Amino acid sequence: MNLSKREFVQLLGAASVAGFGLGRQAHAAAASPYELPPPFKGPGAVSLLHMTDCHAQLLPIHFREPSVNLGFGSQLGQLPHLVGEQLLKAAGIRPGTAEAHAFSYLDFERAARRYGKVGGFAHLATLVKRLKASRPGALLLDGGDTWQGSATSLWTQAQDMVEACKLLGVDVMTGHWEFTYGQQRVQEILDKDFKGRLDFVAHNVKTHDFGDDVFAPYTLREINGVPVAIIGQAFPYTPIANPRYLVPDWSFGIREQELQQQIDAVRAKGAQLVVLLSHNGMDVDLKLAARVSGLDVILGGHTHDGVPLPVAVKNRGGQTLVTNAGSNGKFLGVLDVQVRNGRAAEFHYRLLPVFANLLPADAQMQALITKLRAPYAARLAEPLAVTEGLLYRRGNFNGSWDQLLCDALMQAQGAEVAFSPGFRWGTTLLPGQTITREFLMDQTAITYPHTTLTEMSGEMIKTVLEDVADNLFNPDPYYQQGGDMVRVGGLSYRCTPTAGMGARIDEMRLNGRLIEAGKRYKVAGWAPVSEEAAQAGSKPVWELVEGWLKASPGGRVAPRRLNSPTLVGAAGNPGMA
Numbered sequence: 001m002n003l004s005k006r007e008f009v010q011l012l013g014a015a016s017v018a019g020f021g022l023g024r025q026a027h028a029a030a031a032s033p034y035e036l037p038p039p040f041k042g043p044g045a046v047s048l049l050h051m052t053d054c055h056a057q058l059l060p061i062h063f064r065e066p067s068v069n070l071g072f073g074s075q076l077g078q079l080p081h082l083v084g085e086q087l088l089k090a091a092g093i094r095p096g097t098a099e100a101h102a103f104s105y106l107d108f109e110r111a112a113r114r115y116g117k118v119g120g121f122a123h124l125a126t127l128v129k130r131l132k133a134s135r136p137g138a139l140l141l142d143g144g145d146t147w148q149g150s151a152t153s154l155w156t157q158a159q160d161m162v163e164a165c166k167l168l169g170v171d172v173m174t175g176h177w178e179f180t181y182g183q184q185r186v187q188e189i190l191d192k193d194f195k196g197r198l199d200f201v202a203h204n205v206k207t208h209d210f211g212d213d214v215f216a217p218y219t220l221r222e223i224n225g226v227p228v229a230i231i232g233q234a235f236p237y238t239p240i241a242n243p244r245y246l247v248p249d250w251s252f253g254i255r256e257q258e259l260q261q262q263i264d265a266v267r268a269k270g271a272q273l274v275v276l277l278s279h280n281g282m283d284v285d286l287k288l289a290a291r292v293s294g295l296d297v298i299l300g301g302h303t304h305d306g307v308p309l310p311v312a313v314k315n316r317g318g319q320t321l322v323t324n325a326g327s328n329g330k331f332l333g334v335l336d337v338q339v340r341n342g343r344a345a346e347f348h349y350r351l352l353p354v355f356a357n358l359l360p361a362d363a364q365m366q367a368l369i370t371k372l373r374a375p376y377a378a379r380l381a382e383p384l385a386v387t388e389g390l391l392y393r394r395g396n397f398n399g400s401w402d403q404l405l406c407d408a409l410m411q412a413q414g415a416e417v418a419f420s421p422g423f424r425w426g427t428t429l430l431p432g433q434t435i436t437r438e439f440l441m442d443q444t445a446i447t448y449p450h451t452t453l454t455e456m457s458g459e460m461i462k463t464v465l466e467d468v469a470d471n472l473f474n475p476d477p478y479y480q481q482g483g484d485m486v487r488v489g490g491l492s493y494r495c496t497p498t499a500g501m502g503a504r505i506d507e508m509r510l511n512g513r514l515i516e517a518g519k520r521y522k523v524a525g526w527a528p529v530s531e532e533a534a535q536a537g538s539k540p541v542w543e544l545v546e547g548w549l550k551a552s553p554g555g556r557v558a559p560r561r562l563n564s565p566t567l568v569g570a571a572g573n574p575g576m577a
Contacts, residue, residue: 052301055149119329143301176235201232293317389559406489418489
């Protein structure tokens with residue numbers, strides 16, 4: 001596939017900001033792909049590259065952006081709660097372009113076939129090398145969720161991603177899903193692989209016993225004569241969203257006051273630019289930016305929001321720029337800063353899509369990826385079935401991949417209802433593609449993959465749905481854990497996002513009949529966070545679903561019918577198609 005020069009220019013028209021005024025900077029016509037306006041030069045010029053939430057995807061993939069990302073109250077109509085045409089309009093992106101495909105779900109199948117796959121570490125490496133060559137001293141920051149999300153990362157206990165990140169040249173990172181390999185494995189990687197070459201920072205992870213720092217809170221680097229502090233903020237709800245038994249000695253939290261202390265400390269040490277490398281999720285970052293002072297920029301992750309425009313947030317110390325750099329290796333954030341008189345005076349920011357067809361593969365990285373994958377190639381490539389419909393996982397409610405998992409869980413275990421976690425990671429398959437074992441593992445590769453089959457009362461089913469809905473729609477971002485709604489199979493329900501806690505879910509029906517509070521129902525699920533469930537000896541989810549796929553009539557899987565809730569009060573919401 002080839003794109004014209006005009007299409008290249010459209011692709012490169014990513015939003016920029018000049019200073020905190022968020023003024024747009026017109027991009028000059030590019031002579032070649034990814035040729036950007038020149039960065040700041042000389043003393044005081046600082047450049048940072050930012051990737052996040054790649055979820056162990058070493059190869060180029062398809063990945064569909066959400067058609068539902070609801071915001072209410074103060075979040076209504078604000079980034080990141082814009083999708084499709086509303087997002088493109090806010091960012092000044094012309095529909096039908098390559099850039100529009102990168103940032104939206106619109107006409108996804110046709111656009112995916114036209115513009116090809118995104119991401120892939122070999123193509124990302126080419127872009128990183130070009131940008132570092134034009135920006136002396138630039139650092140590459142990794143926002144976490146890097147070691148989890150693929151079969152090979154699970155089977156190697158993240159070693160494939162560790163090797164790839166070292167070759168990519170990551171300088172600083174923080175974490176979330178990394179911790180699901182267990183605290184011993186995390187420490188082993190830091191001691192054996194990263195020591196002396198990559199800083200893992202997280203000010204908000206402490207020991208349970210004495211409250212000591214588990215990791216360095218920050219790193220202080222000098223770039224072109226400018227002292228730059230990068231403070232780490234790991235996912236604050238790790239022991240709630242993931243099994244606590246994997247990190248039994250560590251405690252997590254947002255720790256706003258401690259963050260302010262860290263900011264003040266690095267400023268006292270002479271830092272002229274202070275950056276938070278965050279895995280909070282964008283809504284939490286927006287609130288945090290308004291409540292602390294002294295932060296210049298938050299480079300955010302966790303919620304997988306590909307946000308082309310940074311958001312400037314006012315606070316008592318001035319303003320803080322908040323960004324979020326998408327997921328699955330499909331974007332690279334580029335932040336250029338001019339520091340004058342000891343202060344950040346001007347900013348340019350772009351979020352560049354990583355199109356595999358537009359960036360040649362870096363030979364050294366490609367060779368490493370081939371080597372890392374070679375022992376597993378046959379297992380990864382085994383065909384399971386062919387999908388007749390688009391399979392994706394992204395958005396506040398069910399995606400078609402999620403629906404497939406729910407359908408398989410119910411049918412394989414004779415359950416009436418199924419719950420599947422509201423995960424955002426997982427590659428997209430186009431109609432007609434073969435579902436291989438690798439693609440199934442892209443949806444299920446976790447360290448606690450056990451399936452469950454339990455009896456739940458109607459009252460308990462409502463409680464589960466209410467708890468997750470509050471996580472998603474609580475008006476206070478600090479009470480949101482950054483997930484999406486649990487995916488539901490078999491059961492229909494109505495959801496009122498703006499209602500109070502415990503009152504958002506009603507009209508729960510099974511086969512058209514209202515769920516009875518006192519009646520018990522067979523409920524299938526997977527990914528339980530309790531240690532008891534992990535020790536129960538049940539099948540991993542991929543084994544159950546693999547058998548279901550192989551038994552598909554004619555080896556083909558029909559398009560999934562999404563079991564999405566009826567929403568009340570969301571009509572016209574710009575966060576919904």
